[in-house]
Amino acid sequence: MAAGDVMDQHEQPWSRRRLRSTNERLLLDRLRALGAASRAQLARETGLSKPTVSSALASLEKAGLVHEAGTHAPERGRTAVLYAPDPAAGYALGVDIGRGWLRVAVADLDGSVVARSDVRNRARASAALAGLVVDTARQVIANSGVDPAEVVHGVVGTPGVYDEQRRRVRYAMHLPGWGRAGLVDRMREELGVPLEVHNDANLAALGEYTFGVGAGSRLFAYLLIGTGLGMGVVSEGRLFTGAHGLAGEIGFLPWPGRQKPERLEDAVSGVAVVEAARHFGMSGQLTAKAVFDAARRGDPAAVRAVELEGERIAHTVAAATAVLDPDLVVLGGGVGHSVDLLLGPVRDRLRALTPLRPRIAPSRLGEDAVLLGAVATALDTARELVFARRTAETPAGHRP
Template sequence: MLAVDIGRNYVRVALADLVGDIVARRDEPSRADHPAELIAQLTGLAAELLAGAGLTAEDITLSVFGTPGIHDKETGALLLAPNLPGWELPGAVERLAEVVAAPYVLENDVDLAAVGEGAYGLGQGVSHFVFVSIGTGIGMGVVIDGRLYRGSRGAAGEISYLPVGEGDPRVNPGRGMFESVASADGVLALARRLGLDAATAKDVFDAARAGDATAGRVLAAEVDHIAHALAGVAAVLDPELVVLGGGIGAQAGDLLAGPVAERLESLVALRAPRIQISSIGPDAVLLGALAVGLAAARDQVFEQTVALA
């Protein structure tokens, strides 16, 4: 099977057997500015992996793609995915069929990250937890009673639209208030408004570690935004565990987890959930795609075997 993580900055593609072992993998910067370029990139990567493993496209049982946003099955568009321009157009999603001539499944990337964390990471054995990804965008995967919860339209966990912070979504169309202030762009924008010379959100967090006072103010604002968002999540879902992931989760987890947990204690009615940083990091989406794909591929092979018996 083929597992694909499509992000704004990187694409990760892995080829795995039905045991779950990855036999080939490639990660490279994403050509996300245009759907045609991204499809060409994914098609080329899949062909390279197959050739390197001595396989053909016919050997692929199933492909699983993880992307930001919500798949509108009626129009074939990808909604709420501003980091993938052009994918909001009707029929855009159907072009994924060009990557490999095999059945494919499309899942929200943060939902897959939650599945990956449950199968291979901190979510193992935890019945109620959420995976919160904070990076170029913000999203949340929800696990209830050990199962992924998608909601009625697949939009469960779109916490980027929570009314947290002072952001104005009209300034950044397609982005919610929470995402406007707490994503990488929001962190960088606040740092620059306060006079900090930084090129990336990582620069801001590195400066905070070094003791820079202005960067410390930005970090405090980020902690406050995240804690207020999680207070809403805790009030509605009552998770046992919150796993922080995404680019900011990876870059600044050591700066965020403790302070967010401490701030959250004063915002919730009962005991706050545990706050931990993802143990599988940037591989969460890819591992989730593998977990989903392996289950589906095994079922498919079993059905074909029974039909031939």
């Protein structure tokens, strides 16, 4: 036997089951990293003996967690059967709740989105918003063709921070009434899916780290600039959330306003871009996108508003850099989509503000960052739950 699978003949049955489960989980994790592999390759990768690998693969295949994925014919030797994780063994639900849009997706265990819906958030009351989330999620699950019982875990991204003890979202300033207790419990009950709730900027940071430009970064900060201002921090692949889950709520930093002290969020968000454009002479029905579009056309008032936004973002980056020392700062959210206009002013102003020089890059995921972060986070738990469910022995001693 290899060192990793030594088993004393006098070990208790529960010890043998635990070792067998550990070996199976090790193989499944390696297969997820490799995509597909043969028995011999898995033995080399894990240090387990070939008989142990064969036995564990047989159990995983019987449990519906892996399947044959083709063959490999080497130059010498026999053709080898390749095994891969079965992505249809379970599913995860991701939800992104924003003031303007609600985005919902169902993904298989490989992380591939099998169904998705983006709908306008026209709810003007918290109960209506909770209902919209439930209805949209049900429709997405139905459209996916997946048995709802196979959707084993979900993650919801929302502005603010979820207080587990009080069972409510706090600090969601731009979603009126969203802080009411019981709303998340209602969604869990009506969907029949276990739900976690996380801050949207944190999830965007995880999404960007997993699928986007943040991959491989030692420590990076994701600035979510839209209706509000938030920041997610990923260190060595893990979120940093602070003692109370409030790390990254950079929008609450004070900012010297013209009339009275403001919050940084009031100066940097999309609303601030519109206010600055009006101050410089633009009129009519304005949105942040309209201001940026006008700036691209050379409108002087719009250009000045965008330059001011870049300067304020530079102050935000300087503050974050002084505290965190990130190797990368990602600009995302609605305002971040116009980073082509902002990078110049941000970098110019940053050079005048601080000697610290983090790399600044636009989000690669754009509007999907929060949703994909929710999916990635839900998948971590879903894979654990599916493995535990499918490898659990019945009283008769056979696999389900």
